[in-house]
Amino acid sequence: MGSFTLATVPVATEDPLYRLMREYREDSHEKKIDLGIGAYRDEDGKPWVLPVVKRAEDLLRENPQSNHEYLPIRGLDTFLSAAQRLMLGIESKAICDNRVCSFQTVSGTGAVHLGATFISRFHSGNVQPTVFISDPTWPNHHQIFTQTGFVVEKYPYYSATSKGLNVEDMLQCLRTAPRGSTVILQGCAHNPTGIDPSQEEWKRITEVVREREHFPFFDCAYQGFASGDLEQDAWACRYFIEQGFECCIAQSFAKNLGLYGERVGAFHFICAPGSDASELAERIGSQLAIMQRAEISNPPAYGAQIASAVLNDNELFSQWQSELKIMSGRLTGIRQEIKSQLEVRGTPGNWGFLSTQVGMFSYTGLSRRQILELKEKWHIYMTENGRISVAGLNPGNLQYFIDAVDDVLRALP
Numbered sequence: 001m002g003s004f005t006l007a008t009v010p011v012a013t014e015d016p017l018y019r020l021m022r023e024y025r026e027d028s029h030e031k032k033i034d035l036g037i038g039a040y041r042d043e044d045g046k047p048w049v050l051p052v053v054k055r056a057e058d059l060l061r062e063n064p065q066s067n068h069e070y071l072p073i074r075g076l077d078t079f080l081s082a083a084q085r086l087m088l089g090i091e092s093k094a095i096c097d098n099r100v101c102s103f104q105t106v107s108g109t110g111a112v113h114l115g116a117t118f119i120s121r122f123h124s125g126n127v128q129p130t131v132f133i134s135d136p137t138w139p140n141h142h143q144i145f146t147q148t149g150f151v152v153e154k155y156p157y158y159s160a161t162s163k164g165l166n167v168e169d170m171l172q173c174l175r176t177a178p179r180g181s182t183v184i185l186q187g188c189a190h191n192p193t194g195i196d197p198s199q200e201e202w203k204r205i206t207e208v209v210r211e212r213e214h215f216p217f218f219d220c221a222y223q224g225f226a227s228g229d230l231e232q233d234a235w236a237c238r239y240f241i242e243q244g245f246e247c248c249i250a251q252s253f254a255k256n257l258g259l260y261g262e263r264v265g266a267f268h269f270i271c272a273p274g275s276d277a278s279e280l281a282e283r284i285g286s287q288l289a290i291m292q293r294a295e296i297s298n299p300p301a302y303g304a305q306i307a308s309a310v311l312n313d314n315e316l317f318s319q320w321q322s323e324l325k326i327m328s329g330r331l332t333g334i335r336q337e338i339k340s341q342l343e344v345r346g347t348p349g350n351w352g353f354l355s356t357q358v359g360m361f362s363y364t365g366l367s368r369r370q371i372l373e374l375k376e377k378w379h380i381y382m383t384e385n386g387r388i389s390v391a392g393l394n395p396g397n398l399q400y401f402i403d404a405v406d407d408v409l410r411a412l413p
Ligand SMILES: Cc1ncc(COP(=O)(O)O)c(C=O)c1O
Pocket: 038, 106, 107, 108, 109, 110, 112, 138, 186, 191, 219, 220, 221, 252, 253, 254, 260, 265
């Protein structure tokens, strides 16, 4: 008899998002719409390889020095220093002080995982670490932090009544959270709600995090998608760092460079200012290197080389900025369009939130029954929490979507 049997290996539930993607693929209806996956689609509903990425790929291909050698454990240096500057700012004091430790990771997921592994191993105190994540959040936060040994708690975030941020309850929860908890904060374009705190609200969050000595862990998967401006979208992270917090950041280039499958990301640990800050950053780096070596040995090279080419060349960088504006502008336009069409129809509900939410997603507030009906009757696929990836809509399918939502909301109020 083997060591592993049906009795010892239970069936795990399929990841709901990937199940949805599979159901969509298997659906043969000609008008089906995929609003599940958080990936940008162009006006024709097709994946968009950014022209700047194609240019960078051409440069790599033409470069006689290009090869497929292993990267160092930390990753590609030119990519890492540019990724730091992009997130922290070119004049970042933390970078000048040498108190930032950065590792290239397997996209944003790998960065969150590396950070979680580090914190769970080195947090002070001998109790199990506690992490607070927003309710709702990217579902993988639950899995990553559970698997790395955290007690996972939620803080209120979304108000179903106002369809906006529930900031008072969020702050109250963080005030009563065990001192020194890790708090996951999405830097911008919150997934799944599309609702970000205002600068004033971020300042209030900072105060509570400081008061309770929590550890801020920024997850930044959408820099450039909220406002179309890379600098503006990094405001919250930079504000915390300027306030002297120690914190860490998971950074992804999946969405903003459209490098989804190439798995390009970075993890940054920023030590608080102090005389031993740069020595501490170095030590943290030495531990992260062991973890990275055990997990992936060294990160994938190709996507990082593309990102590095774009980030380190002025001309390519400004082309990228324009292309980001195209993507975020299209999403804003679609939101506006859904809102005005539903309003013109008199579809039951208040649709103002569609134009105040930002980024790739909109949190519709549709009920489970309505979501199921949209899938079964209309072949429109969205996640069970009512999130739609706005990028899945375009002039070719928008009318069909509006017809469907109007029908379902009237039939199943
Ligand atoms: C909030 C958040 N964090 C992290 C990620 C990780 O994405 P990736 O691993 O593709 O970079 C995502 C992707 O959807 C996300 O929405």
